[in-house]
Amino acid sequence: xxxxxxxxxxxxxxxRQKSGGDVDRISSSLFDAAVDLNPHQIDAxxxxxxxxxxxxxxxxxxxxxxxxxxAALVLCQYWAERxxxxxxxxxxxxxxxxxxxxxxxxxxxxxxxxxxxxxxxRKEGIYNxxxxxxxxxxxxxYAARMADKLRTTPWDLxxxxxxxxxxxxxxxxxxxxxxxxxxLAGSRKLLLTATxxxxxxxxxxxxxxxxxxxLFGDLTSFRKQFIRNGPDITGLRHRLxxxxxxxxxxxxxxxxxxxxxxxxxxPFSPSDEEQRLYDLLSAYLQRSGTYGVPRQQxxxxxxxxxxxxxxxxxxxxxxxxxxxxxxxxxxxxxRQQTSWFDQLISEEELDEEWFDELELEENPEEEQENPxxxxxxQGEIAELESYLxxxxxxxxxxxxxxxxxxxxxxxxRMSAMGAARKAVIFTESRxxxxxxxxxxxxxxxxxxxxxFSGTNTSAAITGIYQRWIKxxxxxxxxxxxxxxxxxxxxxxxxxxxxEILIATEAAAEGINLQFCSLVINYDLPWNxxxxxxxxxxxxxxxxxxxxxxxxxxxxxxxxxxxxxxLLTEKLELFEGLFGASDELIxxxxxxxxxxxxxxxxYDTCRTPKEIQxxxxxxxxxxxxxxxxxxxDTEEKLLENFDEQVHERLRLQREKAVAHLDKIQRMFWxxxxxxxxxxxxxxxxxxxxxxxxxLGIAAPTGEYQLIQKNQLTDKNSYTYRLTHPLGEYVLNSGxxxxxxxAKVTFDLSGYAGKIxxxxxxxxxxxxxxxxxLELDSFQREEHLVxxxxxxxxxxxxxxxxxxxxxxxxxxxxxxxxLPEAFNQQxxxxxxxxxxxxxxxxxxxxxxxxxxxxAWAEDQLLSAEQALEDTKIKLRDxxxxxxxxxxxxxQKTAQETLKKLENQQRKQRNGIFDVExxxxxxxxxxxxxxxxxMYQQSSHQTLFRLHFEII
Numbered sequence: 001x002x003x004x005x006x007x008x009x010x011x012x013x014x015x016r017q018k019s020g021g022d023v024d025r026i027s028s029s030l031f032d033a034a035v036d037l038n039p040h041q042i043d044a045x046x047x048x049x050x051x052x053x054x055x056x057x058x059x060x061x062x063x064x065x066x067x068x069x070x071a072a073l074v075l076c077q078y079w080a081e082r083x084x085x086x087x088x089x090x091x092x093x094x095x096x097x098x099x100x101x102x103x104x105x106x107x108x109x110x111x112x113x114x115x116x117x118x119x120x121x122r123k124e125g126i127y128n129x130x131x132x133x134x135x136x137x138x139x140x141x142y143a144a145r146m147a148d149k150l151r152t153t154p155w156d157l158x159x160x161x162x163x164x165x166x167x168x169x170x171x172x173x174x175x176x177x178x179x180x181x182x183x184l185a186g187s188r189k190l191l192l193t194a195t196x197x198x199x200x201x202x203x204x205x206x207x208x209x210x211x212x213x214x215l216f217g218d219l220t221s222f223r224k225q226f227i228r229n230g231p232d233i234t235g236l237r238h239r240l241x242x243x244x245x246x247x248x249x250x251x252x253x254x255x256x257x258x259x260x261x262x263x264x265x266x267p268f269s270p271s272d273e274e275q276r277l278y279d280l281l282s283a284y285l286q287r288s289g290t291y292g293v294p295r296q297q298x299x300x301x302x303x304x305x306x307x308x309x310x311x312x313x314x315x316x317x318x319x320x321x322x323x324x325x326x327x328x329x330x331x332x333x334x335r336q337q338t339s340w341f342d343q344l345i346s347e348e349e350l351d352e353e354w355f356d357e358l359e360l361e362e363n364p365e366e367e368q369e370n371p372x373x374x375x376x377x378q379g380e381i382a383e384l385e386s387y388l389x390x391x392x393x394x395x396x397x398x399x400x401x402x403x404x405x406x407x408x409x410x411x412x413r414m415s416a417m418g419a420a421r422k423a424v425i426f427t428e429s430r431x432x433x434x435x436x437x438x439x440x441x442x443x444x445x446x447x448x449x450x451x452f453s454g455t456n457t458s459a460a461i462t463g464i465y466q467r468w469i470k471x472x473x474x475x476x477x478x479x480x481x482x483x484x485x486x487x488x489x490x491x492x493x494x495x496x497x498x499e500i501l502i503a504t505e506a507a508a509e510g511i512n513l514q515f516c517s518l519v520i521n522y523d524l525p526w527n528x529x530x531x532x533x534x535x536x537x538x539x540x541x542x543x544x545x546x547x548x549x550x551x552x553x554x555x556x557x558x559x560x561x562x563x564x565x566l567l568t569e570k571l572e573l574f575e576g577l578f579g580a581s582d583e584l585i586x587x588x589x590x591x592x593x594x595x596x597x598x599x600x601x602y603d604t605c606r607t608p609k610e611i612q613x614x615x616x617x618x619x620x621x622x623x624x625x626x627x628x629x630x631x632d633t634e635e636k637l638l639e640n641f642d643e644q645v646h647e648r649l650r651l652q653r654e655k656a657v658a659h660l661d662k663i664q665r666m667f668w669x670x671x672x673x674x675x676x677x678x679x680x681x682x683x684x685x686x687x688x689x690x691x692x693x694l695g696i697a698a699p700t701g702e703y704q705l706i707q708k709n710q711l712t713d714k715n716s717y718t719y720r721l722t723h724p725l726g727e728y729v730l731n732s733g734x735x736x737x738x739x740x741a742k743v744t745f746d747l748s749g750y751a752g753k754i755x756x757x758x759x760x761x762x763x764x765x766x767x768x769x770x771x772l773e774l775d776s777f778q779r780e781e782h783l784v785x786x787x788x789x790x791x792x793x794x795x796x797x798x799x800x801x802x803x804x805x806x807x808x809x810x811x812x813x814x815x816x817l818p819e820a821f822n823q824q825x826x827x828x829x830x831x832x833x834x835x836x837x838x839x840x841x842x843x844x845x846x847x848x849x850x851x852x853a854w855a856e857d858q859l860l861s862a863e864q865a866l867e868d869t870k871i872k873l874r875d876x877x878x879x880x881x882x883x884x885x886x887x888x889q890k891t892a893q894e895t896l897k898k899l900e901n902q903q904r905k906q907r908n909g910i911f912d913v914e915x916x917x918x919x920x921x922x923x924x925x926x927x928x929x930x931x932m933y934q935q936s937s938h939q940t941l942f943r944l945h946f947e948i949i
Contacts, residue, residue, distance in 0.1 A: 327377060
């Protein structure tokens with residue numbers, strides 16, 4: 001059994017605020033993470049944490065390596081250090097995925113914020129929804145829109161996912177980038193992107209300005225040093241390595257095993273009635289000046305209707321009904337209380353990014369300024385009513401019968417691979433979702449389907465949810481949030497009972513389905529990232545089989561055929577290694593909004609020839625966008641030698657395993673000590689049963705210590721450091737009363753071998769543990785052991801720590817500490833403080849070097865301006881010599897005079913500029929020095945007289 005001295009040491013070791021970029025810094029976060037972490041992810045997180053003076057870093061791992069996990073580790077560490085103003089900015093499609101990853105794998109509280117939730121939280125009495133004890137997650141558009149609110153919050157860390165979207169944030173014309181950059185100027189940032197370099201080295205400069213305006217000088221000096229006359233790769237690489245890190249897939253094959261994705265195309269031919277409805281509605285959408293497609297919302301309304309038109313007749317019926325309702329209200333001069341378009345998107349659970357785009361428009365609800373032409377309006381109502389009648393007469397979609405065939409083919413593939421008989425079907429329409437579930441239940445899949453939408457309010461789901469709650473009532477799987485718990489219940493039911501999950505776009509965000517290997521795109525998005533998110537629900541880390549992706553091909557629609565061709569052949573979305581297309585998508589997004597371009601083709605092209613010509617042009621642009629012309633430069637700048645990476649990752653893995661073993665041992669023994677009167681422990685399974693005698697906010701029942709690669713029993717609570725019971729145990733350990741006593745450590749009964757203690761058998765002496773606290777660039781806590789035998793032999797830090805691997809007994813002692821031991825404690829505290837300050841000096845020198853380089857860049861920019869004026873002056877003199885008329889001569893002389901005056905001012909001012917730059921540099925360095933030396937203190941945790949037997 002351990003003693004109270006063990007307990008106090010263990011509790012402080014598990015909770016102290018560590019510094020630096022060693023594995024020890026994040027060991028507690030690693031332990032609490034419900035995910036098997038790979039060494040490159042640990043390495044990336046430590047890189048992000050290593051320099052307390054850094055204003056941020058760029059993590060640029062290749063796709064499929066888990067940058068979300070890397071960032072989550074950093075967020076988890078910030079949370080553990082009580083720095084809890086944390087923000088994640090990401091594409092709208094990734095918000096729920098981020099929320100789920102942080103919640104499920106790291107037990108961190110999250111809040112997805114958008115326009116609706118912001119208003120709802122305000123109504124609930126939360127004055128500032130951006131100031132919560134949660135990790136806030138917002139989209140790019142919403143972050144830009146709420147820039148003023150973001151600016152007022154002192155963010156500890158801002159994670160920006162898919163950061164290449166802000167590669168032009170340094171340009172004044174980039175409204176969104178400028179808004180986000182300005183709002184977060186003083187905050188530490190963590191940028192994530194697999195494609196840091198897409199078109200130009202200038203993009204690296206743009207990303208650097210998001211992190212820190214002083215990583216480089218201005219754009220002029222950057223161009224002169226790293227672009228003109230060929231890039232200075234060596235110099236730029238040296239500057240980049242301070243704030244960017246990139247790991248490649250080939251460097252981690254030892255740790256990450258990849259499966260592939262295989263594509264199947266299922267052709268179908270719509271019936272004549274279906275084709276007629278499509279042609280009529282398509283022609284209607286192409287007409288301008290209609291009341292059904294208002295001018296202010298033309299692009300978005302057309303896009304939505306076309307999506308639903310390709311989805312199912314059921315979806316078209318509802319859309320036509322919504323349009324007719326709006327036109328009739330317009331006719332009766334009444335107005336809807338809420339946005340009809342917002343309502344349509346919400347009811348169908350379509351892509352929320354469309355809603356974001358709509359809100360960015362100045363007056364999205366404004367009707368046409370001209371008076372309503374009642375004759376035209378009445379004719380349009382009659383026209384849409386005829387379309388609705390036609391749609392209602394179509395009783396069965398040909399595409400749904402193709403779906404049944406697709407499932408048969410897909411399940412045959414699953415059987416051949418030995419994969420589970422599971423399929424997820426994605427649709428962009430909730431109406432289509434209901435229709436598909438009903439159709440499949442009637443065609444061979446009775447009681448084998450489950451739907452997954454943004455609301456999940458059906459009677460069947462309510463029953464599944466209630467059963468799940470009952471089955472898990474004694475575990476921490478229940479969060480207390482009905483929305484989250486319903487999602488968990490649905491996924492669990494799909495995994496254990498159902499064969500088919502039918503999910504809308506809203507539900508496609510943030511769910512993990514590694515146990516499913518068949519993805520069916522019933523509706524195919526035109527946004528490549530959306531497709532990646534769908535496939536990525538199944539084709540992700542932990543998937544054991546190749547993933548089969550099924551798409552449908554409308555043989556009567558040449559535009560649909562070309563869309564599938566582009567997505568399949570040019571973007572390689574459906575075949576290849578895990579995440580292989582993400583890199584192409586990154587390059588594509590740099591230049592082309594594919595979804596808008598495709599929508600434009602549908603809107604403007606009327607003949608097959610026009611369609612083919614437009615898609616040929618788009619294809620040429622795609623090929624240019626995803627070209628590899630910068631690949632060599634990217635490799636030289638951002639990649640390390642494989643040998644260096646392999647060695648670094650090997651060391652990180654070994655350190656992580658050792659630290660996790662140490663934490664598990666300490667936490668388990670501390671728990672047994674604190675709860676010995678309140679729980680029954682099972683040492684073999686690392687579980688304990690908490691009895692109803694402890695006055696803390698923790699439910700009674702069975703607890704299982706969190707362990708890597710092992711699922712917690714569904715009737716057990718996962719026991720971890722941040723669990724309320726874990727926090728109670730840690731606090732109890734820290735507050736143990738540890739008076740001076742004699743402690744006898746049992747080395748002879750220890751099963752293992754501890755070399756540093758072998759020469760101490762039968763010896764006695766003194767031991768002390770102090771907590772050294774240092775407030776410098778960040779708060780640091782260091783545990784300092786001091787040990788001295790009665791024969792005046794010194795015990796080093798390691799020997800003292802290893803003593804606490806042994807069991808011990810205690811008895812009172814009235815002995816007095818020798819003066820020599822008191823002096824030894826003082827010396828070791830001084831040594832520990834000096835060591836900590838030396839580490840901070842390294843950070844200081846790195847930051848000083850950065851500021852020196854920035855000052856040189858700024859001076860170079862001023863010199864370049866003078867050089868540019870000299871070149872202009874030489875050219876002006878040449879033009880003056882060639883002047884053919886008096887008038888031309890006069891103009892040339894005026895130009896010469898202006899340039900000469902400008903040159904004179906620049907020459908005279910260059911020294912003033914140099915002085916100003918140096919003054920700014922010196923003031924920044926002085927501020928750093930002031931931060932470096934603040935204050936330190938120490939407190940005694942315990943003193944003891946030891947004996948080793």
